[in-house]
Amino acid sequence: EAAVTQSPRSKVAVTGGKVTLSCHQTNNHDYMYWYRQDTGHGLRLIHYSYVADSTEKGDIPDGYKASRPSQENFSLILELASLSQTAVYFCASIDRESAETLYFGSGTRLTVL
């Protein structure tokens, strides 16, 4: 079964600090995504990647960087965390050939104080 694992499950960070959220998939999927979830906004796309060593900006990339060092791993980096980045973050992957179902991780709850 397709699997997407996120770490940590939750994190508390201080304003101005650096935060790295990690995602690992064992689906052998080419495409990976980072979404953030906020009440009233649903899921919004931050960054995505089609292939290792390459990332693309999504709809709300400001304040975030992404890194795809291998097909299996995709990280989201907040260089200077801000209060407005408090949210739940989801990683997902999709198979290039079928381009059908997005497989989601369980999410990382980030609180910036």
Add this chain to the structure above:
Amino acid sequence: AQSVTQPDARVTVSEGASLQLRCKYSYFGTPYLFWYVQYPRQGLQLLLKYYPGDPVVQGVNGFEAEFSKSNSSFHLRKASVHWSDWAVYFCAVKGNMGYKLTFGTGTSLLVDP
């Protein structure tokens, strides 16, 4: 640009009653449409998907959805709601040549016992 509108932030139904969750999409071209469900503290799971063809699609757990091009809609239905259906439901759209899913803001379904 593609977009999805879920006009109802919250819907309450009695257990055993029928259900309809509304979804309106905007996409210039052939849309691929999805309904995802999010149970408490979990990632999103695919409920059903529509590819061009039969406008009524069946999903898991008795859910179905109907695509209407004239109304730009993809409403989710269930004949008899169970307490375990208590969750947040997201509608999403993507193009037939793309890999980017755009989500609506979600509808929280509450089930009265």
